[in-house]
Amino acid sequence: MKKFVFAIFLTAFFAAGASAHSVVLYNISLGFEPQTQALVVSAAQNFMNTTDMPYQFDLNREEVIADFPGSLLKQVYVDPRNGSIMGFRNDNLATSLSPKYSADQAKIIAQKVFDSIPFSYGQELVYGGEQSTYLGTYQYSWYRFVNGVFVFNNFLHVEVDPGTGNVVFWHLTFFPFSSSSLNTTPAITYQVAQEIANIEMQGKSTNFKPLLAIDGDYGHLVWVVQTKSLYPIYAEVDAQTGFIWYSGNVEGPLDPLYSYGTQASVVETPFIKSIYGGLS
């Protein structure tokens, strides 16, 4: 469950910060919608080519995960509206065989998954590199960008077993907000956002270079800054209002190569101008 670290340091004053809420729920009930449950079960069983019944359902950003029994993770991500498959994981397909596929060869396999996803998703995803996982698989990631701004939690991940070339896992998230609905122009500078975080969290700036990003769950344009009191902590400061939406670890996977932010043009909105002008 996506939990946040609430700003306990703000308790002396009115806290200008709130939590991000949970978008992952475990062991949900679908009993209230029998048709949806039947659709999810059928889609997941067909995909896994099994007649086993899922023992549990989870929710990940509106996708329903059907968990199948077994000692290792075996699950299917399903769009509950129409039963389309948004991903799966089957750790039974991960082996400890000596690698037969190089990272480049495995990338070709992962690319086939990317090529199979709807164009509406693929056109906004940018390849973000490969890394090894605890299972020994290669994980390839594609991240969503809108006008060059990174979107948290909108991605495609694909894992390939290097011993067999099996795809062990892939997951395409929903894109809850269309690109045209997302604002990518900040109204406050990263320096102001950094100071807001420093003041609110009673910390000091670190060497972390602020990033401009979009919270893919809620559509907020945020400055991701880091401040340090006892230890470094990240804050997502709304780039339109200065409100701290979240503090803690960076939420969701972040493209390790992403660095856009400090060079972004800032356009102060009438709202921000009114605050700077003395509205309180």
Added chain:
Amino acid sequence: MNLKLVPVMFLVLIPLISGCAGNPAMIDAQKIISYNQHKYDNMSASGIMLDGVRVINVTIRNFSYSPDVIIVNQGERVELVLNAIGAPQGFEAEGMQMGGYNANTVINPGSPVTISFSASTAGEWIIHSPVYSGFGHDSMTGIFVVRGSS
């Protein structure tokens, strides 16, 4: 040295020492923080006061809370009466302590759930439902505001 100038110099030096005067970003940040601290000041608190307790009826349906902005004052005793309409629902102001309330409580239609607690900590918390009630769940949010007493 003209001793009459000492107080004046002192007043000039204070902001310089505090680091604010030379940092426009910090000044703007302070203004934004101040705005956010007071943005609910002119709004009415939610619900009604009954025997010293702020009683607030909250209606929960797919996919909204009503009211979706709940405002109480720091130090008040609060009673939230949660009513689900149509489907089982949930209520959590994530990260906020609400007495002994279990955030995983399922609120069934026709069976209101009452939460009683003291609003001791000022702040804002996002309201959401830990109970899945259909596609659209993630859009089901609200804000619980405990307005500072200072």
